[in-house]
Amino acid sequence: MAIASLSPLPAADEVSLTAASALFAETGHPIAVKVLKRLCLRHGTSVWRVGRDDCASWTDLLKLHAAWVDAREARG
Template sequence: MAITNIVVPYTVARDLVSYEEASRFFAETGHSVSVTTVRRWVEEEDLPVERDGKKDLVSFSDLLMAHADWVAGRSG
């Protein structure tokens, strides 16, 4: 029997941030990265980007994974 209807019991949080916001969030945690680095991660990891007017928005969760990869690469 195939599943024909899936109900998600909660709303998925949208964690979209601008490159500038992401840079500030990382700085607040003591892991400062520049806006240029955030842009590079987006390009290198081919992260999905949404456009809001003149701003590009990217998932902060995706950036956290890119940051983890970056840290792992620097230490290994």
């Protein structure tokens, strides 16, 4: 799945939460769009709207997802 940059601002690595969720599902660790947005808000990661899509920095989402997966695996 290819992801096109939606705009040069506010992040160079901007991705929609919907696209990020689809990519994370391919890793074997799916996460819902609502959970991604909640993680962003909880950890102070910027989320902005582009049209109808919520977007965030792909780098930030990767870090949040990794921490989320680690926490889930630690709980058993």
